[in-house]
Amino acid sequence: MTNSARLVIRNVTAVDPGGTHTTILHNRDILIEGNRISRLTAAGQTHAAEAGYIIDGTGMVALPGLINTHAHLAMVLFRGAAEDVTIGSWFNDFIWPMESNLAPDDVYWGAMLAAAEMIESGVTTVADHYFMMDAVAEAMASSGLRAHLAPTLFGRDLRTELNASAEVISRRQGAGDGRIRMWLGPHSTYLCPPEFLREVAAEAKRTGLGVHIHVSETAEQVQASLTAHGLTPPAHMEQLALMAVPMIAGHAAHATEGDIAIFARHGVGVSHCPKTFLKLAAGIAPVVAMRQAGVAVGLGSDGAASNNTIDIFEQMRLAAELQKHEQKDATVLKLDDALAMATVEGARVVRQEQEIGRLAPGYLADVILVRMDGTHMQPVHDVRAALVYSARASDVDTVIVNGQVLMEGRRLRTIDKAQVLKEVTGRANRLAEKGHGRRLAEYPV
Amino acid sequence: MTNSARLVIRNVTAVDPGGTHTTILHNRDILIEGNRISRLTAAGQTHAAEAGYIIDGTGMVALPGLINTHAHLAMVLFRGAAEDVTIGSWFNDFIWPMESNLAPDDVYWGAMLAAAEMIESGVTTVADHYFMMDAVAEAMASSGLRAHLAPTLFGRDLRTELNASAEVISRRQGAGDGRIRMWLGPHSTYLCPPEFLREVAAEAKRTGLGVHIHVSETAEQVQASLTAHGLTPPAHMEQLALMAVPMIAGHAAHATEGDIAIFARHGVGVSHCPKTFLKLAAGIAPVVAMRQAGVAVGLGSDGAASNNTIDIFEQMRLAAELQKHEQKDATVLKLDDALAMATVEGARVVRQEQEIGRLAPGYLADVILVRMDGTHMQPVHDVRAALVYSARASDVDTVIVNGQVLMEGRRLRTIDKAQVLKEVTGRANRLAEKGHGRRLAEYPV
Numbered sequence: 001m002t003n004s005a006r007l008v009i010r011n012v013t014a015v016d017p018g019g020t021h022t023t024i025l026h027n028r029d030i031l032i033e034g035n036r037i038s039r040l041t042a043a044g045q046t047h048a049a050e051a052g053y054i055i056d057g058t059g060m061v062a063l064p065g066l067i068n069t070h071a072h073l074a075m076v077l078f079r080g081a082a083e084d085v086t087i088g089s090w091f092n093d094f095i096w097p098m099e100s101n102l103a104p105d106d107v108y109w110g111a112m113l114a115a116a117e118m119i120e121s122g123v124t125t126v127a128d129h130y131f132m133m134d135a136v137a138e139a140m141a142s143s144g145l146r147a148h149l150a151p152t153l154f155g156r157d158l159r160t161e162l163n164a165s166a167e168v169i170s171r172r173q174g175a176g177d178g179r180i181r182m183w184l185g186p187h188s189t190y191l192c193p194p195e196f197l198r199e200v201a202a203e204a205k206r207t208g209l210g211v212h213i214h215v216s217e218t219a220e221q222v223q224a225s226l227t228a229h230g231l232t233p234p235a236h237m238e239q240l241a242l243m244a245v246p247m248i249a250g251h252a253a254h255a256t257e258g259d260i261a262i263f264a265r266h267g268v269g270v271s272h273c274p275k276t277f278l279k280l281a282a283g284i285a286p287v288v289a290m291r292q293a294g295v296a297v298g299l300g301s302d303g304a305a306s307n308n309t310i311d312i313f314e315q316m317r318l319a320a321e322l323q324k325h326e327q328k329d330a331t332v333l334k335l336d337d338a339l340a341m342a343t344v345e346g347a348r349v350v351r352q353e354q355e356i357g358r359l360a361p362g363y364l365a366d367v368i369l370v371r372m373d374g375t376h377m378q379p380v381h382d383v384r385a386a387l388v389y390s391a392r393a394s395d396v397d398t399v400i401v402n403g404q405v406l407m408e409g410r411r412l413r414t415i416d417k418a419q420v421l422k423e424v425t426g427r428a429n430r431l432a433e434k435g436h437g438r439r440l441a442e443y444p445v
Numbered sequence: 446m447t448n449s450a451r452l453v454i455r456n457v458t459a460v461d462p463g464g465t466h467t468t469i470l471h472n473r474d475i476l477i478e479g480n481r482i483s484r485l486t487a488a489g490q491t492h493a494a495e496a497g498y499i500i501d502g503t504g505m506v507a508l509p510g511l512i513n514t515h516a517h518l519a520m521v522l523f524r525g526a527a528e529d530v531t532i533g534s535w536f537n538d539f540i541w542p543m544e545s546n547l548a549p550d551d552v553y554w555g556a557m558l559a560a561a562e563m564i565e566s567g568v569t570t571v572a573d574h575y576f577m578m579d580a581v582a583e584a585m586a587s588s589g590l591r592a593h594l595a596p597t598l599f600g601r602d603l604r605t606e607l608n609a610s611a612e613v614i615s616r617r618q619g620a621g622d623g624r625i626r627m628w629l630g631p632h633s634t635y636l637c638p639p640e641f642l643r644e645v646a647a648e649a650k651r652t653g654l655g656v657h658i659h660v661s662e663t664a665e666q667v668q669a670s671l672t673a674h675g676l677t678p679p680a681h682m683e684q685l686a687l688m689a690v691p692m693i694a695g696h697a698a699h700a701t702e703g704d705i706a707i708f709a710r711h712g713v714g715v716s717h718c719p720k721t722f723l724k725l726a727a728g729i730a731p732v733v734a735m736r737q738a739g740v741a742v743g744l745g746s747d748g749a750a751s752n753n754t755i756d757i758f759e760q761m762r763l764a765a766e767l768q769k770h771e772q773k774d775a776t777v778l779k780l781d782d783a784l785a786m787a788t789v790e791g792a793r794v795v796r797q798e799q800e801i802g803r804l805a806p807g808y809l810a811d812v813i814l815v816r817m818d819g820t821h822m823q824p825v826h827d828v829r830a831a832l833v834y835s836a837r838a839s840d841v842d843t844v845i846v847n848g849q850v851l852m853e854g855r856r857l858r859t860i861d862k863a864q865v866l867k868e869v870t871g872r873a874n875r876l877a878e879k880g881h882g883r884r885l886a887e888y889p890v
Binding site: 013024026059060076077078079080081083084085086087090113116117120121275277278279280281283284308309310311321322324325327328329330331334335372373374375376377378379380381382383384385386389390392393394395417420421424425428429432438440441442443 | 458469471504505521522523524525526528529530531532535558561562565566720722723724725726728729753754755756766767769770772773774775776779780817818819820821822823824825826827828829830831834835837838839840862865866869870873874877883885886887888
């Protein structure tokens with residue numbers, strides 16, 4: 001089905017994570033017209049004539065699609081290739097030897113696998129940060145997902161990199177019926193020198209683009225910034241005028257109190273990627289303090305080479321669990337907060353909070369249906385608890401983006417999964433042989 | 446299918462987590478005769494005549510069934526009923542008002558739901574700690590699972606409780622073709638007075654039973670024990686001779702260095718339940734130190750009222766992630782260790798390491814098959830990484846216990862899931878109305 005005129009989800013529990021309060025409406029019909037949610041009514045109040053395509057939501061919960069605010073999609077090609085090693089060894093001994101051999105077609109097929117995984121996991125919007133971004137944009141456009149794409153600037157050659165970036169951005173901005181939005185993607189303050197970042201800030205200001213950048217991922221990065229500039233990475237970026245434009249700060253695991261005040265002052269959105277932090281022993285971001293300061297904190301998968309999956313349900317659960325643990329207080333980061341981070345707060349991070357992240361009339365029709373009949377979900381004392389602490393990505397039954405059905409009854413509509421898995425296996429084998437000299441375990445798909 | 450004479454799993458990747466090293470054998474046939482694994486051969490080497498029932502394992506990994514070393518199964522009835530509250534409020538305001546209204550039939554149907562959830566999640570053995578244990582034993586026997594059952598002793602009336610416990614134990618010991626084994630279940634050192642525990646120790650010694658008990662779940666418990674007895678809970682239990690018999694120590698989140706030495710000296714097995722610790726902000730057990738000291742550390746789900754699911758894949762992943770985080774060292778609790786905790790180490794905890802937890806000839810035929818073709822699993826650079834960091838419980842395709850197929854192609858063979866969900870919903874509604882005055886969100890099943 002392509003973007004149909006009308007679509008009705010019948011007899012569903014509509015869950016709208018407004019922010020501090022989650023609205024739960026049982027037995028509702030959701031009417032979608034074009035690419036927007038037009039009405040929520042009592043079940044059965046939409047007439048057959050106006051219904052168009054009908055999806056039966058009986059026994060399911062409708063949620064706004066989940067938002068992945070920081071990813072390196074094509075790194076699914078390296079899933080599980082570097083385990084139980086330090087961050088330095090992870091990159092130098094395993095990832096870069098493979099990554100440096102990537103061709104644009106590899107990135108395209110990696111992004112297609114990631115797209116399939118995201119749709120199957122209920123992710124409808126992703127903010128990606130990678131190179132060969134034309135290939136990623138192609139994959140996002142054809143998969144039907146919504147994407148905020150930042151071509152990585154490594155901080156080596158200002159003019160060459162900025163020009164190449166500008167070309168990709170002009171080719172892809174607004175593609176896929178407006179689903180694709182472009183950002184500038186300076187890698188980090190530790191790879192990009194100050195004069196480079198100052199020019200990126202000027203370019204962002206001139207073009208109206210936002211900046212997606214890695215921030216304070218490790219304690220060592222913060223220390224190095226203090227040594228080199230006398231400032232933490234956020235304070236350094238503020239000084240370079242990088243925060244005069246919209247910013248997605250990836251990770252921010254080691255944000256200080258002062259950094260949090262800087263984020264709040266400039267409306268910087270933070271992408272929290274807890275599984276990566278844990279696996280690489282990099283420390284945990286002070287999410288509760290950030291949220292108390294009014295900072296938008298969304299959830300991110302980071303790359304599958306460190307996170308292993310692109311599963312925002314898993315990140316949501318970990319985010320809540322870890323803040324309770326770190327704060328030694330079981331009452332912090334409550335169910336409503338966790339659901340908000342995965343949806344409406346993620347929308348704030350990518351600066352689309354007027355259009356996505358809510359299940360309400362007027363919002364873009366990015367909607368997922370989650371089955372509630374699993375033995376791990378029942379009985380349902382609290383719908384929110386079932387979604388945050390019991391649900392698995394595999395409970396997602398149906399995914400709609402921009403009014404288009406991308407998955408129904410767990411069957412993908414826009415992606416040929418068998419072809420993607422075949423392409424990816426071949427390419428991962430080539431990269432593995434070049435990178436670490438071993439072929440992969442192959443399973444028939 | 447009942448316990449067939451012969452069963453062959455064809456063309457599977459056999460994964461045997463031996464402990465420090467995981468053996469991975471591709472393209473194998475696994476021959477099961479009666480209730481035991483008899484042979485692993487190259488694929489196609491088992492002849493049709495000797496094959497009996499055939500399961501095609503193509504594209505799948507065979508693992509020993511996962512072992513859940515500490516549970517309160519019937520608490521699935523309270524799943525999601527008490528969220529974002531302190532431990533005290535969790536028990537007094539939410540759980541006990543419902544739990545105190547439980548009838549044996551509620552416990553039976555709760556345990557049946559838990560059995561269905563465990564089978565669907567690849568758990569083949571569970572150590573349960575609860576009251577009305579006849580009902581749990583019935584559910585375990587009819588579901589086909591392997592179970593170590595400890596009727597809870599609350600420490601109030603020694604003779605009455607020990608006599609009642611002895612009766613349940615004599616009725617159920619060895620039931621279900623030997624799948625059911627009974628333990629003594631004193632609740633904890635904070636509920637059971639010293640003289641009570643001394644008598645339990647004597648009874649255990651006399652009968653040859655082991656003891657399953659809660660140990661040092663919170664810092665407050667440790668402090669209270671130090672105040673009352675001048676000893677940590679493990680040191681107190683050692684003094685009471687409770688460790689002269691096999692012991693499962695549930696939680697042990699706040700085990701000290703001295704406690705770890707005590708566990709090691711007496712061969713105490715620890716059940717690590719990380720999701721509960723995080724959700725209730727109770728602290729994290731020093732798993733790495735315990736394992737270095739030679740203590741067997743298995744994984745436990747605890748009750749679904751605090752953990753929300755009975756998912757050992759989730760506990761395995763959390764266990765590894767959290768030790769890396771707590772130790773600030775990404776190289777600790779490696780893939781092999783995590784897989785061992787879920788299988789062979791769990792077998793040591795329940796004192797069945799000669800019979801379960803390995804995928805090897807002579808071991809009891811408790812085997813699960815995991816699909817490897819998911820978009821979140823591919824490509825497979827490392828089979829172990831796919832199992833530890835990517836796999837979801839929903840990837841479990843087939844479950845065999847004691848040579849009997851309990852699930853195949855995700856269809857349960859021994860449990861009528863629709864009936865269980867119907868019974869559970871009605872009962873949870875009654876308990877919720879009595880306990881917190883609200884009815885549940887009901888979803889057609």
